Amino acid sequence: MLLRTERQPSAKRSSGRDTTEKPTRGADVMGKGSVLIFEQDKIVRDVVSSTLARAGLEVHPAAELDAALQAFESGKLDAVILGAASAGDGASELIHAASRVSLEVIVLSSSPTIEEAVAFVKAGASDYLAHPARSPELLGRIERILERRRAREDLRSTRQENLKRHGVASLIGSSPAMQRVLNLVDCITDNHDATVLILGESGTGKDLIAKMIHWSGPRAEGPYMNVTCTTLRDTLLESELFGHERGAFTDAKTQKKGLVELADGGTLFLDEIGDMSLAIQSRLLRFLEERAFRRVGGQADLRVNVRVIAATNRNLEEMVARGEFREDLYFRLNVIPIVMPPLRSRKGDVPLLVRHFMNVFHRELHKPVLEIEPALMGQLEAYNWPGNVRELRNLVERAMVLSTTEVLWSVVRRRSRPEAPSEASFRLPPGGVDFDVLEKDLLSQALEAARGHQARAGELLGLNRDQVRYRMLKYGLNSPAPARGGLALRV
Structure with missing residues (x-):
C-alpha cells in the first residue's frame, strides 16, 4: 500500500495541438476487465470513468450505495474503486461485500491522511491513492x-483440470477391493495433515x-512434490530433500531449497521409501x-507445513524385523495405511481398464478404438498380470500404436503355453534351499x-522390469553373469 499525496500539475493552455491524454495501458492489456466506481461526486466519477474506458475497461459507475451493492450481483466485476468521501458509513459494508466475492478495492481520497489510509486498509482495502490520481498510476x-x-x-482452472485427471472419479475399478480403496481415500482427503503410507x-x-x-483435498492449491528415493545416492538424496547452503560441499556454489521446503503448503510424495538408507x-x-x-551445511531450523505421503512395494514390517528400516519411522509413516490390490485380485476390472486405456490412446494417438472380441477379453481377464x-x-x-489386437493375443498365448512335465519341475530337497542364492x-x-534385456528376463521369471531391476540391485547383478551350473541347495 502506497500513500500518494502529491497533486497533478495544472493543465497548460491549449496550443492548438491535440492534448487529449492517451492511455498508457492498451486495450489489449486492460481489455475485458470490469470495474465498479462508487463516487457521489459526478465530476470525479465521470473523469475516472473516462480514464478507465479509454484504457479498454468496462466501467460500472454508481452514485448510491444500494446501486453499488447491487452491481456485485452480476458476478462480472474484477475490481472496485471507492471514493473515500462518498463512502461514509457504507465504506465498511462495501469493502466487506467486495471481499466476499474476492474483489480488491482501491480507495481514492481527496484529503489523504495516514490515519485514514490505515483505517481503510484495516477494513480490507487493497490500495489507497490520493485523488486526483495520475492516470498511469491508477491504471x-x-x-x-x-x-x-x-x-x-488460471490456478483454479488448473486445479479443476487436475481434479478431473487425478480425482476420485479418475480411478478405474468397480471391484470390492478398489471400492474399499476409494472409500478410504474419500475419507482422508479432508484431513490435510495426516501422513499416508501407500503399500502395494x-x-x-x-x-x-x-x-x-x-488434488481432491484442501492442499490442491499448494505444490505437489514427488521424489523417488531409489534414483539418488544418499548425499544427493539428502540435498534433494532438505536443500543445502552455499559451500556445504564441493559443488555447492549457491544455496538450494530442497523439495521439503518447496512443498510448503502442499504435499510431499516419497516414492519407494523402503529403499531409503x-x-x-x-x-x-x-x-x-x-x-x-x-x-545441508545449515545451522538454522526451518519449519514448513506439508502433508507427507509415502509409498513402497516392499514389506516394511519384515524390513523392520531385519533392522533395515527404522521401527519408529515406520510407525510415524503408518498413520493411514492404504494397500493397493494387485490386478490379479480384481480381474473383473480388466475390461473397464482396457476400454479406458483404449479411449485414452484414441484421443492421444488419433487412432481408432480397437474391437476386442469376447474370447480375447476373457483371456485378458484370466491373465495373471505380473506388472x-x-x-x-x-x-x-x-496395440493402439500398431492398430492390431494381435499384440494382446500374443501375450495371452505366451502365458497359456502348456506347463512342463512334473518330472522336469524343481523339487524341494530334504535339506531345503538358500532362497536368496537360488x-x-x-x-x-x-x-x-x-x-x-531386463523385460525379457522378467518374462522368463514371471516378473516385471521393476521387479527384475530391484533384484539386480539387491544381489549386485549390474550386468548379465553366466549361470553357475546348478542350484544352491542346503544339505
Whole structure:
C-alpha cells in the first residue's frame, strides 16, 4: 500500500495541438476487465470513468450505495474503486461485500491522511491513492489487480483440470477391493495433515493415489512434490530433500531449497521409501516429528507445513524385523495405511481398464478404438498380470500404436503355453534351499538367456522390469553373469 499525496500539475493552455491524454495501458492489456466506481461526486466519477474506458475497461459507475451493492450481483466485476468521501458509513459494508466475492478495492481520497489510509486498509482495502490520481498510476494499480485475479482464475482452472485427471472419479475399478480403496481415500482427503503410507506391488497405481489425495483435498492449491528415493545416492538424496547452503560441499556454489521446503503448503510424495538408507531415515524421522529441518551445511531450523505421503512395494514390517528400516519411522509413516490390490485380485476390472486405456490412446494417438472380441477379453481377464495396471496400460498402448489386437493375443498365448512335465519341475530337497542364492542364480540365468534385456528376463521369471531391476540391485547383478551350473541347495 502506497500513500500518494502529491497533486497533478495544472493543465497548460491549449496550443492548438491535440492534448487529449492517451492511455498508457492498451486495450489489449486492460481489455475485458470490469470495474465498479462508487463516487457521489459526478465530476470525479465521470473523469475516472473516462480514464478507465479509454484504457479498454468496462466501467460500472454508481452514485448510491444500494446501486453499488447491487452491481456485485452480476458476478462480472474484477475490481472496485471507492471514493473515500462518498463512502461514509457504507465504506465498511462495501469493502466487506467486495471481499466476499474476492474483489480488491482501491480507495481514492481527496484529503489523504495516514490515519485514514490505515483505517481503510484495516477494513480490507487493497490500495489507497490520493485523488486526483495520475492516470498511469491508477491504471497500473488496476492492471496489477487484473493480473492477480487472472492468475487466481488460471490456478483454479488448473486445479479443476487436475481434479478431473487425478480425482476420485479418475480411478478405474468397480471391484470390492478398489471400492474399499476409494472409500478410504474419500475419507482422508479432508484431513490435510495426516501422513499416508501407500503399500502395494509395482504398477498398482500408488502414485495415482498420492495425486488423488493431493488434488481432491484442501492442499490442491499448494505444490505437489514427488521424489523417488531409489534414483539418488544418499548425499544427493539428502540435498534433494532438505536443500543445502552455499559451500556445504564441493559443488555447492549457491544455496538450494530442497523439495521439503518447496512443498510448503502442499504435499510431499516419497516414492519407494523402503529403499531409503538408515541415515536419511533418521533425518526424515526428525522432520516428521517436529516438522522442522536444516539444510545441508545449515545451522538454522526451518519449519514448513506439508502433508507427507509415502509409498513402497516392499514389506516394511519384515524390513523392520531385519533392522533395515527404522521401527519408529515406520510407525510415524503408518498413520493411514492404504494397500493397493494387485490386478490379479480384481480381474473383473480388466475390461473397464482396457476400454479406458483404449479411449485414452484414441484421443492421444488419433487412432481408432480397437474391437476386442469376447474370447480375447476373457483371456485378458484370466491373465495373471505380473506388472499389474502398468503392464496392461503399456500393452494397450502398443496395440493402439500398431492398430492390431494381435499384440494382446500374443501375450495371452505366451502365458497359456502348456506347463512342463512334473518330472522336469524343481523339487524341494530334504535339506531345503538358500532362497536368496537360488533367486540370484535363477535371475543370472534369465539375464544371460535374455542377453541382458531386463523385460525379457522378467518374462522368463514371471516378473516385471521393476521387479527384475530391484533384484539386480539387491544381489549386485549390474550386468548379465553366466549361470553357475546348478542350484544352491542346503544339505
